[in-house]
Amino acid sequence: xxxxxxxxxxxxxxxxxxxxxxxxxxxxxxxxxxxxxxxxxxxxxxxxxxxxxxxxxxxxxxxxxxxxxxxxxxxxxxxxxxxxxxxxxxxxxxxxxxxxxxxxxxxxxxxxxxxxxxxxxxxxxxxxxxxxxxxxxxxxxxxxxxxxxxxxxxxxxxxxxxxxxxxxxxxxxxxxxxxxxxxxxxxxxxxxxxxxxxxxxxxxxxxxxxxxxxxxxxxxxxxxxxxxxxxxxxxxxxxxxxxxxxxxxxxxxxxxxxxxxxxxxxxxxxxxxxxxxxxxxxxxxxxxxxxxxxxxxxxxxxxxxxxxxxxxxxxxxxx
Numbered sequence: 001x002x003x004x005x006x007x008x009x010x011x012x013x014x015x016x017x018x019x020x021x022x023x024x025x026x027x028x029x030x031x032x033x034x035x036x037x038x039x040x041x042x043x044x045x046x047x048x049x050x051x052x053x054x055x056x057x058x059x060x061x062x063x064x065x066x067x068x069x070x071x072x073x074x075x076x077x078x079x080x081x082x083x084x085x086x087x088x089x090x091x092x093x094x095x096x097x098x099x100x101x102x103x104x105x106x107x108x109x110x111x112x113x114x115x116x117x118x119x120x121x122x123x124x125x126x127x128x129x130x131x132x133x134x135x136x137x138x139x140x141x142x143x144x145x146x147x148x149x150x151x152x153x154x155x156x157x158x159x160x161x162x163x164x165x166x167x168x169x170x171x172x173x174x175x176x177x178x179x180x181x182x183x184x185x186x187x188x189x190x191x192x193x194x195x196x197x198x199x200x201x202x203x204x205x206x207x208x209x210x211x212x213x214x215x216x217x218x219x220x221x222x223x224x225x226x227x228x229x230x231x232x233x234x235x236x237x238x239x240x241x242x243x244x245x246x247x248x249x250x251x252x253x254x255x256x257x258x259x260x261x262x263x264x265x266x267x268x269x270x271x272x273x274x275x276x277x278x279x280x281x282x283x284x285x286x287x288x289x290x291x292x293x294x295x296x297x298x299x300x301x302x303x304x305x306x307x308x309x310x311x312x313x314x315x316x317x318x319x
Contacts, residue, residue, distance in 0.1 A: 010084065010111045011091045016139055017119035018098035018128060022149050024052040026119055027095060031062050040090030043083055045069055047097035065089065072100045081108040101138045118143040122151040122178070126158065129165050137255030140169040145177065152180045156190045163187060167215050168254040172295075198223065202284065205231040210250050211317040214263050217287070217300045224287040224300060232310055233264060237277040244272045248283055248302070252317035260316060266292050267302035275307065283307040 015023045027044070030036050042064040044054075049068070059066055065087040069075060084092060092111065096102055107113065118140055120128070125148060128136060140146060146166055151159065159178055166176055178185045194216065195209045203224075205213045210231060217224050233248035241247075249264020267285060275281060285302035292299060 008110060010089070010108075011114040012107060012111050013091070013093045013114055014096055014102060014105075014116040015093065015119065016096045016098065016102055016116060016143065018121070018124070018132075019048060020050055020124075021098065021119045021121045022052075023095050023119055024050055024054065026117070026147070027093060028052070028054065028058070031058075031064065037062075038090060041065065041088050043067065043087045043089035043092045044095070045080075045083065045092065046095045047072075047075075047100065048095070064093075072097070072104075075105055077106050077108040080111070084108070084111075098139065099135065103138045103141055113142065115145070116143050117145045117147065119147045119149065122148050122154060125162055129162070133165075133255045137169050137259045140166065140174075141171075143170060143174055145175050146170060148176070148178045150180070151178050151185060154180075159185065159187070160190055160192050164212065164215070167219075168211065168252060172218065198227075202228045202230050205229060207232060207250075207313050207315075208318075211252055211263070214252075214265075214317075217265070221287075221289050221298070221300050225289050226287065228284060228286050228305075229302070230282070230284045232280065232282045232313060234312075235272075235275055235277060235279050235281060236262060236264065237272075241266070242268075244268055244270055246272055248281065248304075250313065250317045263317065265300045265302055266290075266294060267304050269304035269307055271307065275309070280310050280312045281307050282310040 015027055017023050024046075031042075040063065042062065044059070044064050044066045046054075046066060046068050054066055067083055067087075080092075102116070148162060162178070163176055170176070176187065178187060195212060196203055196205055210233075213229070213231070231248075233250055236247040236249060238246075245266060245268050247262075247264040248267050249262050251260050252263045253260055267283075269283075283302075283304050284306040285304040288301045288303060289298055290301040291297065292301065
């Protein structure tokens, strides 16, 4: 994603999601909004046809040319640029096919991904999370905004479960929005029951709860500031880190076995030199909030007070 596009670049908006997620309805609504209007032409590339159709008169009113693409193989940079030139488009909207991998899409030179939005239907999301999570990982990788619509009648527990499972597949600055017929559901007000005692003198984080703690601390760092946490983790050292600093963390499987990543927060321990890189330890640390260039901003920082060698946890963190 970019914050600014110069006159020589073509902004691209990718609207992603499975069939019947509401992509077409979202695009039609957005095209009518004042903030989305431009003086030039728009190229709309549709990669699958759903239950909602575009109105030709409406597209003409917004200077938009629609092109349908039936195969992922058609999305070659040369063909995409040919479509843009023939339509004299100054921006491109792609309604992507949810069964295609968007990370394989190569844009023509001067085309810039301005925003990728992924939309899910709340009526079918649980089934997709249980059965098609491997497809959802690539779909969400570059997503700036994830929208779950049609959440009517869903219990708080299910909404929170969706949030926990979607969050690891998104980037750290991505947003999740859930909607019902009345509008956006304020997720921060949902009563979330954490699997550990947040009010304990020392918050004991079990191995199976490490992922929940990691993302809850990322989203709600003030909840942990000044408190002590204890957990088992693997030491990751780097010459790029300040003296006696490291990351105690775990390998996490965000969507499938092929998509593994190391998660953890920057920490400091004065006795770090006594421990080898990649050693497994049980530690106790006081949580602070500090700016870290590795985060690109402020985030949890662990001041370790105790640390001892322990056994390896072979199973990766799951969500």
